Amino acid sequence: MTRTIIIAGAGGVGKTTLSAALGAAIALGGKRTLVLTIDPAKRLADALGVSELTDTPTEIPTQTYGPHGMWAAMLDASASWEAIIHRYADPEVGARLLANPYFRAIADRFPAAQSYAAGERMAEYIESKQFDVVVVDTPPSGGGIDFFRAPAMANDLISGKLLKWLTGANLPGRGFIYRFTAKPILRIADAVLGGPMLSEVTDFLLDIRTMYDTISVRSRTIEGYLKEATTLVATTADPTPIHETRRFFSELDGIDIDPAAIIFNRKLPESWISQANKPIRGVQDPALRAKAKANLRAWAAEARRQADAADEMSARFHVPLYSVAWTTPAPQSMEELATLITDSGIVADLGL
Amino acid sequence: MLIFVSGKGGTGKSAVAAATAIDFARRGHRVLAIDMASATGLAAHLRVPGLDYEPQEVRPGLFALKMTRSQALDEYLKVQLHVPKSLPTHQITAALSVLADTAPGVREIISIGKPIAESRSGDWEVVVVDSPSLGQFQSYLGAPQAIADLVPTGNMLRLASRMRDILLDEELTRIHLVTAPTELPILETQETIATIARERLAPVPKVIFNRVLEPSGMSRSDLKHLGDGPLREAATLQLDLELEQDAWSKKLAHVIELPYLFGVLTPGEVAEQLADDIGGRV
Numbered sequence: 303m304t305r306t307i308i309i310a311g312a313g314g315v316g317k318t319t320l321s322a323a324l325g326a327a328i329a330l331g332g333k334r335t336l337v338l339t340i341d342p343a344k345r346l347a348d349a350l351g352v353s354e355l356t357d358t359p360t361e362i363p364t365q366t367y368g369p370h371g372m373w374a375a376m377l378d379a380s381a382s383w384e385a386i387i388h389r390y391a392d393p394e395v396g397a398r399l400l401a402n403p404y405f406r407a408i409a410d411r412f413p414a415a416q417s418y419a420a421g422e423r424m425a426e427y428i429e430s431k432q433f434d435v436v437v438v439d440t441p442p443s444g445g446g447i448d449f450f451r452a453p454a455m456a457n458d459l460i461s462g463k464l465l466k467w468l469t470g471a472n473l474p475g476r477g478f479i480y481r482f483t484a485k486p487i488l489r490i491a492d493a494v495l496g497g498p499m500l501s502e503v504t505d506f507l508l509d510i511r512t513m514y515d516t517i518s519v520r521s522r523t524i525e526g527y528l529k530e531a532t533t534l535v536a537t538t539a540d541p542t543p544i545h546e547t548r549r550f551f552s553e554l555d556g557i558d559i560d561p562a563a564i565i566f567n568r569k570l571p572e573s574w575i576s577q578a579n580k581p582i583r584g585v586q587d588p589a590l591r592a593k594a595k596a597n598l599r600a601w602a603a604e605a606r607r608q609a610d611a612a613d614e615m616s617a618r619f620h621v622p623l624y625s626v627a628w629t630t631p632a633p634q635s636m637e638e639l640a641t642l643i644t645d646s647g648i649v650a651d652l653g654l
Numbered sequence: 655m656l657i658f659v660s661g662k663g664g665t666g667k668s669a670v671a672a673a674t675a676i677d678f679a680r681r682g683h684r685v686l687a688i689d690m691a692s693a694t695g696l697a698a699h700l701r702v703p704g705l706d707y708e709p710q711e712v713r714p715g716l717f718a719l720k721m722t723r724s725q726a727l728d729e730y731l732k733v734q735l736h737v738p739k740s741l742p743t744h745q746i747t748a749a750l751s752v753l754a755d756t757a758p759g760v761r762e763i764i765s766i767g768k769p770i771a772e773s774r775s776g777d778w779e780v781v782v783v784d785s786p787s788l789g790q791f792q793s794y795l796g797a798p799q800a801i802a803d804l805v806p807t808g809n810m811l812r813l814a815s816r817m818r819d820i821l822l823d824e825e826l827t828r829i830h831l832v833t834a835p836t837e838l839p840i841l842e843t844q845e846t847i848a849t850i851a852r853e854r855l856a857p858v859p860k861v862i863f864n865r866v867l868e869p870s871g872m873s874r875s876d877l878k879h880l881g882d883g884p885l886r887e888a889a890t891l892q893l894d895l896e897l898e899q900d901a902w903s904k905k906l907a908h909v910i911e912l913p914y915l916f917g918v919l920t921p922g923e924v925a926e927q928l929a930d931d932i933g934g935r936v
Contacts, residue, residue: 598884
């Protein structure tokens, strides 16, 4: 069975890099591993050895990553939605949907649509049985929380909650649209807002509605995979990520998902804290001694702030916390990335 | 004046937005700060437990509010779109609420309508908006155009084109992008500036560098004199970061550099400290 690891976390904490690093570390341990990234920076794509990732898994072109290799793929939300339409919609409806401006706009811009597409891709890779482990980097919207909610949201969209309101009826057929436009309230609304917006949205929803049965089964399957997956929350000691981490834990709890661990990125060594107040021996030049000491004190204060934040988080959330060291310059190769994450101990503890 | 403060996640944009508002208030202006990015902590930076949709005075001359979608929607319809009282407003509200979940630009136009309306209300000299991070911010700025593409006629279109005129007016609107002088934030900020210029969404953004390290005065050749422990490790980290910072800060013109604040400070202390550093310079 394929093991799935999902990395959630606020923007700017290094989520994509951590996903790739974790994937490399697991691959080195001999598992056939796929990393599904969302929007890798150029440096990461370079480190992975593929300048152009697509949503077809690409094998990382090197022998370094264990006996079974490492693959990477990047989400293309528009392409994924087209694939979903081709797979689940009646051909005539599918053609109309693909030509509908709302469909294009929603696939490209509706945050939950990107998240749903990511979930769908994840499910395909799990079901392909080609991989022992799939590591999923989450889309940035809602700091990754939308990824977990997207199946339910997609279900709401097509189950007709909105339609029911717009049309005042259940299970409308195509002919219903004409009665809809005759509905006085919505005619007034369209007149006030200034266009046939509600009518067009209704048209779109009616088409999407025909995919209800398949998408509804599918979104429950994806939800099942999400619940079985190992969810890790990435953070740093900065105030926004800490705030977001709190929000994740409470919101994930609301949808019955328990994160397995926190990955604390860019951690400074705690040994600096105690050393900062000790007298310095062995530095001859007094000017250099003063500068180096002032510098250590400043960074030790940062290390202290990080240590406090880490203690507070592990006490609050009752999960293990793995620290990934702040290294400079930024890791340039997958080997360096893999070492970082292996040193944190998380790969071994997760049984990977 | 309407100032939108945005930036890549993790660069300290809420702190800089709060500091900008504090700085204007300290210099005697009547200021409104708006929290438009629900996940971040403008309230904490202003030393209040929370904010509401009604402006509250958080220090002399400085008021703050937090956007909530349902109240913004209500205000958009009644105050901005002038939906006549004779019409069934609650049903039109519900219709627009459905649209906000599906049609592109609707949610964004409702949200960005609030700061624009406040800046034109005559109640404030300066409105500072703690905006969402870069990607989402661009779709807010692009909302008036998205609406124009969607709606051929009517009040919503007229309102959207008025908003677009205000957003594009250099006398009225400023965009401040906060970044750290490191690779990913700089690259993403460059892309955002290019998009804003290409799509003519707003005046050319001004860039604020935050978390800029002060040079330690040490050099690489000093490292070998520092032994093997934390003293040398911390010096190595500092020098590596200085090198990275020097390389990346050259790649983007900026109006001001705000310092990296070390150690255990509360969000309120951070904002005060940054306001000292801004000192009228933005």
